[in-house]
Amino acid sequence: MERNIRTIVARTYVRVVGGFREPSWLIWDTILPMLSLSAYIYVYKVMNAPREFTGFVILGGAMIAFWLNVLWSMAAQLYWEKETGNLEPFLIAPISRMAMLMGMAIGGIFNTTIRALGIVAAGILVFQVEFLVGDPFAALIIFALTMIALYSLGMVFASLFLMYGREAWHTSHLLQEPIYFLSGFYFPVKFLPFWLQVAASAIPVTFGMDAIRRILILGEGFQDVSIHVIVLAAFSVILFLMARWALRYMEQMGRREGRLTLRWQ
Amino acid sequence: MEYSVESRNVSRTFKKGKNEGIEGTVRALDDVSIKIRSGELFGLLGPNGAGKTTLIKIFCTLLLPSKGSAYVGGHDVVKDADSVRRIINMISGGETPGYGILTVNENLWFFSQLYGMRGDIAKGRIKELLEAVGLADQGNTRMNRLSSGMKQRLNVARGFMNDPEVLFLDEPTLGLDVISAKQIRGYIRKWVNTQPQKTVLLTTHYMAEADELCDRVGIIHAGRVVACDTPSNLKDMMKNKTVFQFKVAGESDFTRLNSIKGVVGLSWTHHIESDLSTLKVVLADQAAAPEVESALRQPGSKILSLETPEPTLEDVFIHLVGKGLE
Amino acid sequence: MAVKDLARGFKDSIWLGWKIDANWTDPWLFAIYSVIRPIAGMLIVIFLFFVGSQVGGYSDPKYLAYVFVGNTFFILVAQIMLSMGWVIHEDREHYEVLKYIYMSPASLYVYLLGRACSTALMALVSVAISLLFGVTLLKMPIDLLAVNYPALAVSLVIGLVAISSFGLILASVALLTARHSGGMVGEAVSGIFYLFCGIIFPVSALPPWAQTLSRILPLTYWMNMVRNSMFGAKPTEIMNDLGVLAGFTAIFYLVSLGVLKLADYLARNQGLIDITTEH
Numbered sequence: 009m010e011r012n013i014r015t016i017v018a019r020t021y022v023r024v025v026g027g028f029r030e031p032s033w034l035i036w037d038t039i040l041p042m043l044s045l046s047a048y049i050y051v052y053k054v055m056n057a058p059r060e061f062t063g064f065v066i067l068g069g070a071m072i073a074f075w076l077n078v079l080w081s082m083a084a085q086l087y088w089e090k091e092t093g094n095l096e097p098f099l100i101a102p103i104s105r106m107a108m109l110m111g112m113a114i115g116g117i118f119n120t121t122i123r124a125l126g127i128v129a130a131g132i133l134v135f136q137v138e139f140l141v142g143d144p145f146a147a148l149i150i151f152a153l154t155m156i157a158l159y160s161l162g163m164v165f166a167s168l169f170l171m172y173g174r175e176a177w178h179t180s181h182l183l184q185e186p187i188y189f190l191s192g193f194y195f196p197v198k199f200l201p202f203w204l205q206v207a208a209s210a211i212p213v214t215f216g217m218d219a220i221r222r223i224l225i226l227g228e229g230f231q232d233v234s235i236h237v238i239v240l241a242a243f244s245v246i247l248f249l250m251a252r253w254a255l256r257y258m259e260q261m262g263r264r265e266g267r268l269t270l271r272w273q
Numbered sequence: 274m275e276y277s278v279e280s281r282n283v284s285r286t287f288k289k290g291k292n293e294g295i296e297g298t299v300r301a302l303d304d305v306s307i308k309i310r311s312g313e314l315f316g317l318l319g320p321n322g323a324g325k326t327t328l329i330k331i332f333c334t335l336l337l338p339s340k341g342s343a344y345v346g347g348h349d350v351v352k353d354a355d356s357v358r359r360i361i362n363m364i365s366g367g368e369t370p371g372y373g374i375l376t377v378n379e380n381l382w383f384f385s386q387l388y389g390m391r392g393d394i395a396k397g398r399i400k401e402l403l404e405a406v407g408l409a410d411q412g413n414t415r416m417n418r419l420s421s422g423m424k425q426r427l428n429v430a431r432g433f434m435n436d437p438e439v440l441f442l443d444e445p446t447l448g449l450d451v452i453s454a455k456q457i458r459g460y461i462r463k464w465v466n467t468q469p470q471k472t473v474l475l476t477t478h479y480m481a482e483a484d485e486l487c488d489r490v491g492i493i494h495a496g497r498v499v500a501c502d503t504p505s506n507l508k509d510m511m512k513n514k515t516v517f518q519f520k521v522a523g524e525s526d527f528t529r530l531n532s533i534k535g536v537v538g539l540s541w542t543h544h545i546e547s548d549l550s551t552l553k554v555v556l557a558d559q560a561a562a563p564e565v566e567s568a569l570r571q572p573g574s575k576i577l578s579l580e581t582p583e584p585t586l587e588d589v590f591i592h593l594v595g596k597g598l599e
Numbered sequence: 600m601a602v603k604d605l606a607r608g609f610k611d612s613i614w615l616g617w618k619i620d621a622n623w624t625d626p627w628l629f630a631i632y633s634v635i636r637p638i639a640g641m642l643i644v645i646f647l648f649f650v651g652s653q654v655g656g657y658s659d660p661k662y663l664a665y666v667f668v669g670n671t672f673f674i675l676v677a678q679i680m681l682s683m684g685w686v687i688h689e690d691r692e693h694y695e696v697l698k699y700i701y702m703s704p705a706s707l708y709v710y711l712l713g714r715a716c717s718t719a720l721m722a723l724v725s726v727a728i729s730l731l732f733g734v735t736l737l738k739m740p741i742d743l744l745a746v747n748y749p750a751l752a753v754s755l756v757i758g759l760v761a762i763s764s765f766g767l768i769l770a771s772v773a774l775l776t777a778r779h780s781g782g783m784v785g786e787a788v789s790g791i792f793y794l795f796c797g798i799i800f801p802v803s804a805l806p807p808w809a810q811t812l813s814r815i816l817p818l819t820y821w822m823n824m825v826r827n828s829m830f831g832a833k834p835t836e837i838m839n840d841l842g843v844l845a846g847f848t849a850i851f852y853l854v855s856l857g858v859l860k861l862a863d864y865l866a867r868n869q870g871l872i873d874i875t876t877e878h
Contacts, residue, residue: 011389019383022372022375026375027878041786044786047790051647051648056651056657096333097387100361182632185636417874418870
């Protein structure tokens, strides 16, 4: 346990210090992403959509920051470690793979949180989004559960990189837009056809997004999102266990096929 | 007796896919059985592509054997990988893992944390290791500012960070200058000598390195271990053989000598500028020597010198495999 | 350098870009990937329209066509910027070949242009797929028979030069910065054009200061030209945009050359050509 905690701290340190030493991410990861988001807000404005839809897009943008952190700063990071020759020393060390990934994710959370807060601040200052916070405690619980589920899902994706290289990389790319679409980052999922809503319900962030929207924009309370809490809790447990299994399984497969540290696949 | 490192009939094949141009399988290791005692510095000598790195990867739990079993510290590398990882480390020559944007100290501290080392202990260890590898004054330099040789020395320091029970060295001096390579070899030897329970498996294609460092040497060729003994015993295999070393001018290919009865193996290097070749011929029977000499005397080429040096590990390799390491 | 050598270098880097972007999997999986990505992006804005029309009461089919065309052709911008934001980091830190390209007599500029062109060719296929999908399956209000194809072709050619110029500027900046967050840099920068160039909403909806910025970005005129061509405009109706687009493209093209030269000098001065920055 101590070793794994030290691993988490060490890997977090690498990510955070690296960010401070070369701070161009402040532009790429925080300021510029606000622009695409603003474009969607203007679409709603042109179409005279109610004010809260601007808030929906802002919250969606903030959540996307975490989703991208999962995809690129954690899952795909294993790919990058492999390609730069860093993966071997990690894999022969007596550490939990989840600890390594957790360190990457936590290190990325610093940048991500700044991005998310920046988006929310821009939403308030530039677009005058109004937040009617119904139940802050419920919002925190929903957020925490969504993050656990999301990061566990990210670890499942990360396991693919133990076996595959660019295929997994492109799969991560492939998952970006469909997840934005299905999970209701820019509009409530209830506007999707029923069969797409069913598909969307397989993605944990769909519930997290919907619940956070209800609490922070529409001012709803814990009772209104109690089902979301239950579903997210279930997702968190299932995905965490799945991540553990997937990391072990894919590592074993990678070892068997000799692809664990194979570069340039 | 429980061995520190052991493989039992280990084989490893790799499948090649359709889009790799070669379909089928490649056998990287073929029925390899070696036993390394605790405290031993064991060398695995062989040319590129012989299977050395594949075997090390199996021992380091990065690769599963296709057949057979392997153990490190008594733990099965397949079933009990976690236990193996607690007691090993690996240094691959030519590789420089680390984060360019972090300093030397920070990189080593990071790797120390993977082994659960306390901060104060890690600090002392880092200082000691940097002195040992000649990087004491580079602690605050970012890794992406180091020369290639320095990065490799940093890699060596990383490998010793957790003071492993078993250390796997995969061509650790590859690409290092002569002085740095000597320094590293000296450190390895000292480490094993001062810590009798430590075990080292070193792969190399430098015979001099194997000869200098190793208690025992295994010679591997095309995935098979063809011999395994102390360097002096291996050289004793050449007792009944004769090694001739020729300096020949004006010729660069001596393959035809293989057809002479009594020639067990040969190896040569050719210097393009001087058009001189250094040719080693291992003979099972000294009676074949005149025929070899006569075969070398042909228009355009000239024998400049002939020696009968003491047999080296390369000669053993030539004898066993039929050709040289390079 | 001889023109022949430059042409060969250009052709070879297109080939390299294709190989890197396409040979990671089986052809059928690559085809699926090439189809799904643009369609998913398209569906987001189409649903944005539908949701907006349901809650805001504004459901002009012309605006739907506007959004559809804008978002579809924006694939070119997004893909090229993504690729150019990534190529330097990938070649420098992942494949470790950048220093060898630098050391060779090949022109780095031509190499980067070739990589951009390779991406552009693949992106054009994605655009075509999205158009067909949108028109045939989603019944977007576009008449493919009424499109002014010659005008569209001209606008695409000039537009690609403009987009590549921005891509080169981005690649130049990448020479001097660390690798953060994978390919997000390109996506982030393409957000500038997504917001300010009238891609999915008219620039008139922007505040005055933003409209000024829109007026100096060539892609604003490019988008107008593309849209007008798609809606069957006559040549006289697009000449104005063509002139401004050509002028601004020329300016930004020269700027991109200058930025690359400066970045090249700074990178060599600071020893960044073969640096690793991964963390």
